[in-house]
Amino acid sequence: MTKSSTFRLSAREWLEANCPPAMRTPPPEGGIVWAGSRVHFDSTEQQQWFERMRDKGWFAPDWPVEYGGGGLDASDTRILEEELSRLRCRAPMINLGVWMIGPVLLASGSAEQKARHLPGMARGEVAxxxxxxxxxxxxxxxxxxxxxxxxxxxxxxxxxxxxxxxxxxxxxxxxxxxxxxxxxxxxxxxxxxxxxxxxxxxxxxxxxxxxxxxxxxxxxxxxxxxxxxxxxxxxEGWQLARDLLGHERRAMSKFGDNNVPGVDFLALARQLLPLADTASRPLLAERVARAAMDEHAYKLTLQRAHEAGRAGQDVSGLVASFKYLHSEQNRERHELLMALAGNEALGWEGDPFDETLLKLTRQWLNSYTYTIAGGTSEIQLNILARRVLGLAASGG
Ligand SMILES: Cc1cc2nc3c(=O)[nH]c(=O)nc-3n(C[C@H](O)[C@H](O)[C@H](O)COP(=O)(O)OP(=O)(O)OC[C@H]3O[C@@H](n4cnc5c(N)ncnc54)[C@H](O)[C@@H]3O)c2cc1C
Known part of the structure; x- marks a missing residue:
């Protein structure tokens, strides 16, 4: 058995034993755990999942053990992410320290800054x-x-x-x-x-x-x-900020659907499509199929980039497209669900015919925020045009 398959097996066993079943579903609205000195848990399962992942060092699986990380190499970190996603585990917590400033400190912080700040981030104690x-x-x-x-x-x-x-x-x-x-x-x-x-x-x-x-x-x-x-x-702040925004965009493009309080796109689309009026149904069905294929293609592209990166190829251009693709596809899926649900999806209070639709309007509005946070889609396209494709800037 290779080192990778041994790790995959042990990670899978550990997750199956330690991730409470309730933590294998998308979080409800407001159900994400924000790490820090004022951390709050809605349930015992949430707290257990938080503490078990923390003690395993898997809030920051690829950080050195001396800073509270899991000490995993890039390949095992990727395997762990795959296993978390396979079991549909929620992120045990959200912490901009681990996602963004931590990696910058690891690369460019002083020895004192690393020793002072990284362990608190890796244990989810400091927000x-x-x-x-x-x-x-x-x-x-x-x-x-x-x-x-x-x-x-x-x-x-x-x-x-x-x-x-x-x-x-x-x-x-x-x-x-x-x-x-x-x-x-x-x-x-x-x-x-x-x-x-x-x-x-x-x-x-x-x-x-x-x-x-x-x-x-x-x-x-x-x-x-x-x-x-x-x-x-x-x-040197600008260079550090560019490095940090790279970490932010990567974190956002990896933030799996299971971590966003959300809906199962295909299941809901299938439920709503027969209710659409007969004239618009074929067009909507085509959009649903296209959105589902785009989502699948995006996941395959993530995998391809990972494999190519492991093989030593330069994947920076491809990776630069991920935040744009992920946030725009997510927005399109929500836009489409709104079109399918029609006036049933208007509003977020009251008595809808389906509980899921109650959340849809908020989630649809929220899907736009991902196209802005961390740099808007237009800015992402500018970056792709100039830095990746080498196209000349037109004005501005
Ligand atoms: C959910 C969310 C969380 C956020 N969290 C944080 C945070 O924690 N910390 C933080 O510092 N900021 C945060 N932001 C702010 C975010 O970084 C900014 O909103 C974003 O960078 C856009 O800046 P702006 O809002 O000033 O819009 P503007 O820069 O004023 O842009 C307005 C519009 O003009 C377009 N535009 C601007 N310049 C160009 C151009 N050169 N070419 C083409 N189009 C252009 C933009 O795409 C946009 O559509 C967050 C935003 C969101 C939505």
Whole structure:
């Protein structure tokens, strides 16, 4: 038996024994566990699944054991992801530390930063939020203006960050700040790790038209951040942010459907299609078939990229397309379900003929957010056009 098949077998056995059956279904609305000092569990099974995966080191399976990770190589990590997906296991927790800033610290953090921050992320004890976007800087992130001025052993931060997901329940933020306004747009940016309890940090939740929102605006008023909390050199923030956004997009494109409070697309489409009026049914049926084939092709492409990467081929161009493809396909599936459900899917309260439809409107609206978060689809296409296909920029 090869090393890979031995690992697959042991991972499968462990997951079958340790993933409670209730954790093998998509989470209900609001049922995702956000790791951190204020972690909350809705059920015993949720807590068991969290603690068992944590103690196994599988919140961060490919991190070194000394930082609380599982110490797996890339191939075994991929096998573990396949086995988790095969059993339809929920993500035991969500933690931007493990997904985003952790990999950046592993590659570019100081020895002190790694020792201080990585174990807390790997154990799900510290929640992190991302302070990148600002009221005047979204797609054009490099135009950010949140200022950090050096004063002795500290930086003094003034400004604001917006659309910061879950800032109100985060312990730390990794933020992009302008340390040198005289340098070029990209060259004057640095990355700081900011303790959210520092005096001068104010978090204000943002209300949206849909009611509940996890967005916040964060204000910094003369916030003193020790200079040792700067990641990399001064002015290196833009390169670090690009690395980090690469991790974010990869994490988003791997975030399996079983982890998104969602619906079984094909099952629901099959249930709704016979109810559509006879004139539009053939067209809708064709769209359902196309969406299902696209989803299948995407999964095969993920597998192909993995195999090619293992064989030493450069798959960076292919990988750069994943976030765009995954989020747009997800949006199309929800768009289609809305078209199939017709006015049965309007609204999210009341007494629908099917419980699932109650959730559909919210999930449909939510499917658009994935096409914006981590860089909009238009920006992804620009990146693909310029950096992958080498097409010339037209203006802007
Ligand atoms: C669910 C969600 C979670 C988020 N979480 C965070 C977070 O935790 N931390 C954080 O910092 N930010 C977060 N964001 C913010 C997100 O990064 C920004 O919304 C995104 O980068 C777009 O910026 P913007 O909203 O300012 O839109 P804009 O940049 O103003 O864009 C508006 C529209 O113009 C288009 N556009 C802009 N420039 C171009 C161009 N050059 N070519 C073609 N089209 C263009 C865009 O595609 C978009 O359709 C989150 C957003 C969402 C939806």
């Amino acid at each position: 992190w939020c991302q302070g990148f976007s600002e009221p005047g800087a979204g797609s054009d992130l490099a135009s950010l203006s949140c200022r950090a001025e050096r004063d002795g052993d500290s930086y003094v931060v003034n400004g604001s960050k917006i659309w910061t997901s879950y800032a109100d329940r985060s312990d730390w933020m990794y933020a992009l700040v302008r340390t040198d306004p005289a340098a070029g747009k990209h060259a004057g940016i640095s990355m700081l790790l900011i303790d959210m309890t520092t005096p001068g940090v104010t978090v204000k939740p943002i209300d949206l038209i849909s009611g509940k929102s996890h967005f916040c605006q964060v204000f910094f008023d003369n916030v003193r951040v020790p200079a040792e909390n700067r990641v990399g050199a001064e002015g």
